[in-house]
Amino acid sequence: MNNILVCVKAVPATTSVQVDGQYRLKREGASLQWNIADESALEAALSLKDKDGTVTVVTMGPPKLEAPLQDLLARGCDRVVLITDRLMAGADTRATAGALRAAAKRLGPADLILCGRRAIDGETGQVPGELASALGIPCVSNVEKLEWEKDRLLLHRRLETGVEVLSARGPLVVSVCEYAYSLRLPGILSMRRARGKTVERYSAADLGLTAEQCGLKGSLTKVTAMESKFPGLRNGPKETDPAKGIQALRAMLREVQP
């Protein structure tokens, strides 16, 4: 029996990104979706579970994530957990990893913890490594294929120069590449099974975390400035001649990424 824990993050839909006065993403009014690499990690977990095991999902965010979490039950996850507490607002990757660690401890031993390799909002890719470090277990990053080989996992890891195949034994944290797996749809049987299940909620206190360990207070980093370098489709120069358009685009790209 393999118990797999998947950490997912709800990110603002790419069409509705807004930032508040403290350079934090506004998540309240925004329409949220699961981070694409996390969906990939979820499907990797469900594919492993198709052979054997259980899948528990944990996320941190506002109470409105209950409905999308219910949907994950209908896609075949066994248990879904929402860490939700105002104290957690503004958490950086370290505070996030701390909350996930506390949840992982409370949920009981997992043979494998899967995360997306990075989130499309923060783009840091730090949480998987920080979580592994907090739990004192190894981390394998940028994996695009996972399969069981007896009691070991074969991990196909994407490198700049090719693919590395590692054999590992749990417990460990694995970060999965976006688009490596396509998340399955809810199935009729799993929807029926999901009917009796509910989303479990944890507050900071449930996880034994103090205010100092959560949110902005528990964070080591703080965004102090933010600047948009992208001129924007509407405000940019307009060119109807293809050759001039390509020149303008090159100039614009040089300006954004010197």
Next chain:
Amino acid sequence: MISQNALHHAEKCRFCWMCRHLCPVQHQTGREVNTPRAKGLLLSMANKGTQPFDKDMAQAMYECLLCDACTNDCATGYQPPLFIREARTEAVVNELAPEAVMKLIDNALETGNIYGVEKPSYGQDGTDVLVYIGEVAAIQVPQMAKNLLAVLKKAGVSAKVLANEPASGVMLGDLMGYTEEVRQQAKACADAINAAGLPVVVLDSYDAEIMKQKYPEWGCEIKTDVTTATAYVAKLIASGKLEAKAGTGVQGACHDDDRLARTFHEFAPIRAMAKAAGYEVGEMFSREKLAKSCGTAVAYGYMPALVEKIAASRWEDLKRSGCAAMLTASPQAYLCLSLCVPEGKALVDLYAALV
């Protein structure tokens, strides 16, 4: 569980009532519950808890052809098929779907097609294109499948047909919404098509729609070109590989099926086929994007009497046009229209006419 996106669509209506004039189901039943608008209202009430989602509501969600005429016409961007599919999933999960629907679903899950029978084999192993026949043509309108293959042969195209052609998932998707079971059918179909490695010519536009629109979204994209059979044959005509026939002196009107009309906006190929088959092309009043549905094979499977009435209404359109023949290249349209061909009018399979 109905998604927020679907509920958002269900709530979009501004009560202009234009859609009640174009829904082919409402035309025949005359019942308020069959207007596209009412379906959204019902779902919205179920969501707010003012009406239970019960067998009656489930029945209302199945009294729809998913023809998209309402979507095409609604100024607010209301898309009933989007939330109706989700409502059907809800009905199946909660065992509220009509018995006749459940029988078709069981067949599709057990045998891969709603008819619960084995598909015929064509023994074709050509090398130019892979022809995807689809379950409606293979089982209900087999002559049209043979005629398409004969047309291709006449034009010198070497066609392959998969020996055990997997279901595309379109029928199951219409019956119970887009669930994992449907995606699994789609994936098996895409895998078989990709293994053949040939460009695909799809006879049934309903299959073509799911392949082109849903497969990429579900992570099972077909790697080669996917073309509707009508577009492919029209190209053969345009390139001179398929010779035009002498005039028949008969005036015929082309029936634009729901998917060619509103998904692919493909109107010219079927008319080019009609001309090449020697017909003088007339037109019915509701055509192209505004074409009226004549029924679908899946709806015929669970509400045959209503689909026959809907098809009869399409024949009325033909009578009003003054044309003598209804011209079609759609197996689903052929199946429905053949239920009630009026005296003095002809139903023409355009592939047969081109052989």
